[in-house]
Amino acid sequence: MNIVHGIQGASHAGRHGRRKAATRAALIQAGQQLIAEGRTDVSIATITELADVGFGSFYNHFKTKDQLFEAAFAEAMESFGHGLGRLVEDVDDMARAVSIGFRVIIRVARAKPGFASLVTRSGSAALQFDGALRRTSLHCIGRGIDSGRFSMPGPETAFAAIGGSLLGVVTYLLGDPMSDTDELVDSLAAGVLRMLGLPDEEARSIAHEDLPEGVPEEYR
Amino acid sequence: MNIVHGIQGASHAGRHGRRKAATRAALIQAGQQLIAEGRTDVSIATITELADVGFGSFYNHFKTKDQLFEAAFAEAMESFGHGLGRLVEDVDDMARAVSIGFRVIIRVARAKPGFASLVTRSGSAALQFDGALRRTSLHCIGRGIDSGRFSMPGPETAFAAIGGSLLGVVTYLLGDPMSDTDELVDSLAAGVLRMLGLPDEEARSIAHEDLPEGVPEEYR
DNA sequence: ATTATCTATAGATCTATAGATAATGC
DNA sequence: ATTATCTATAGATCTATAGATAATGC
Numbered sequence: 001m002n003i004v005h006g007i008q009g010a011s012h013a014g015r016h017g018r019r020k021a022a023t024r025a026a027l028i029q030a031g032q033q034l035i036a037e038g039r040t041d042v043s044i045a046t047i048t049e050l051a052d053v054g055f056g057s058f059y060n061h062f063k064t065k066d067q068l069f070e071a072a073f074a075e076a077m078e079s080f081g082h083g084l085g086r087l088v089e090d091v092d093d094m095a096r097a098v099s100i101g102f103r104v105i106i107r108v109a110r111a112k113p114g115f116a117s118l119v120t121r122s123g124s125a126a127l128q129f130d131g132a133l134r135r136t137s138l139h140c141i142g143r144g145i146d147s148g149r150f151s152m153p154g155p156e157t158a159f160a161a162i163g164g165s166l167l168g169v170v171t172y173l174l175g176d177p178m179s180d181t182d183e184l185v186d187s188l189a190a191g192v193l194r195m196l197g198l199p200d201e202e203a204r205s206i207a208h209e210d211l212p213e214g215v216p217e218e219y220r
Numbered sequence: 221m222n223i224v225h226g227i228q229g230a231s232h233a234g235r236h237g238r239r240k241a242a243t244r245a246a247l248i249q250a251g252q253q254l255i256a257e258g259r260t261d262v263s264i265a266t267i268t269e270l271a272d273v274g275f276g277s278f279y280n281h282f283k284t285k286d287q288l289f290e291a292a293f294a295e296a297m298e299s300f301g302h303g304l305g306r307l308v309e310d311v312d313d314m315a316r317a318v319s320i321g322f323r324v325i326i327r328v329a330r331a332k333p334g335f336a337s338l339v340t341r342s343g344s345a346a347l348q349f350d351g352a353l354r355r356t357s358l359h360c361i362g363r364g365i366d367s368g369r370f371s372m373p374g375p376e377t378a379f380a381a382i383g384g385s386l387l388g389v390v391t392y393l394l395g396d397p398m399s400d401t402d403e404l405v406d407s408l409a410a411g412v413l414r415m416l417g418l419p420d421e422e423a424r425s426i427a428h429e430d431l432p433e434g435v436p437e438e439y440r
Numbered sequence: 441a442t443t444a445t446c447t448a449t450a451g452a453t454c455t456a457t458a459g460a461t462a463a464t465g466c
Numbered sequence: 467a468t469t470a471t472c473t474a475t476a477g478a479t480c481t482a483t484a485g486a487t488a489a490t491g492c
Binding site for chain 4: 234235239263264265276
């Protein structure tokens with residue numbers, strides 16, 4: 001299960017470097033799979049078997065299990081966050097940016113249940129993780145508040161509320177994977193825009209617009 | 221740290237029964253504390269030491285660590301859920317019921333960070349836990365939808381979105397405990413009511429009403 | 441006599457490391 | 467010569483249980 005994107009820190013010059021990066025990537029991916037399955041209590045031997053590397057190799061890259069799981073979580077979050085950032089970077093209306101982000105994240109979660117489960121299983125860690133996703137979100141929400149389009153107490157709490165509801169909805173859909181959820185998700189996105197302070201009619205209209213070009217076909 | 225309420229399954233007749241219940245309660249409470257601290261990877265010996273009972277006693281009550289942690293989580297959720305159910309049971313307007321639930325839960329979370337952390341650390345489990353809290357919430361939201369007061373796709377998704385945002389806000393407040401959050405929380409409750417479909421003005425008004433009699437002084 | 445806790449421990453499991461093996465770089 | 471992986475294992479740690487101890491019930 002290669003979650004979200006390909007190998008991260010690859011392309012060190014030379015075969016040595018590449019081999020090392022490949023081993024590390026295999027460990028990271030095994031870690032991501034185990035987090036997604038809620039099996040972070042397994043032995044290091046189980047991890048290296050899943051990664052299909054020698055037992056001792058683990059210690060070439062990580063000192064402890066916790067260190068591996070932390071890196072595995074962080075890398076999944078970062079590659080996802082950067083992808084999403086690219087997607088909304090030239091959307092000028094912050095209501096549209098939030099709506100697109102919300103709808104795309106849930107579509108990705110449905111298409112990649114392994115990644116979705118990694119995030120929901122990590123509990124509140126996804127909301128606290130200080131990376132691209134959080135920065136982009138705070139920036140968008142902050143701009144919306146400053147422009148007067150959103151009426152919320154502050155970007156941090158708005159992010160907590162919106163991000164939390166996103167996690168809640170993803171959790172729900174993971175547990176009950178129905179065939180067609182696009183209409184449902186758009187309604188929920190409208191709800192989020194209303195929460196941010198948009199009038200019902202405008203919220204519904206924006207939440208049902210077509211998704212922009214940058215979104216990969218499979219999530220449209 | 222006795223989370224939320226007192227000993228659960230006590231009051232078995234006879235000293236034997238009471239002693240047994242006390243040992244079980246000590247283990248459960250140790251489990252709750254460890255979940256709250258994110259230390260569920262400790263040894264059984266660590267658990268029994270924290271509970272101040274003999275090592276072997278663990279096996280008189282639970283077969284595995286997982287079984288203890290599951291029971292510890294479930295008991296905390298249930299006693300909390302019942303308390304909240306009593307609080308809103310004779311509120312007739314579902315918008316008010318949701319608003320009260322939201323505001324009280326966050327106040328309790330701030331007053332009892334141990335319990336709050338147990339919930340947020342458990343990730344999505346709190347939203348999926350099939351107990352009193354979930355049943356009461358679904359019932360209230362469902363009535364609100366049926367009466368036309370709420371416009372959401374369905375009670376389950378609305379619960380997922382609201383419950384998730386609640387978790388998100390609790391997580392945020394745990395990480396950044398400011399002195400006075402009542403005004404902030406009321407604003408967020410208004411946001412939730414808007415999400416459910418209430419007009420901004422009415423949402424704000426309801427979210428700022430005094431909390432009802434049943435709420436313990438310390439959460440008013 | 442029954443029930444529950446407690447201590448002690450055999451056996452299983454896991455971690456961390458040492459040293460061998462294999463591949464690349466110069 | 468250097469770098470990384472891999473295998474093997476000593477020592478640490480953990481689990482599950484057996485049997486002793488203590489308290490209650492009849």
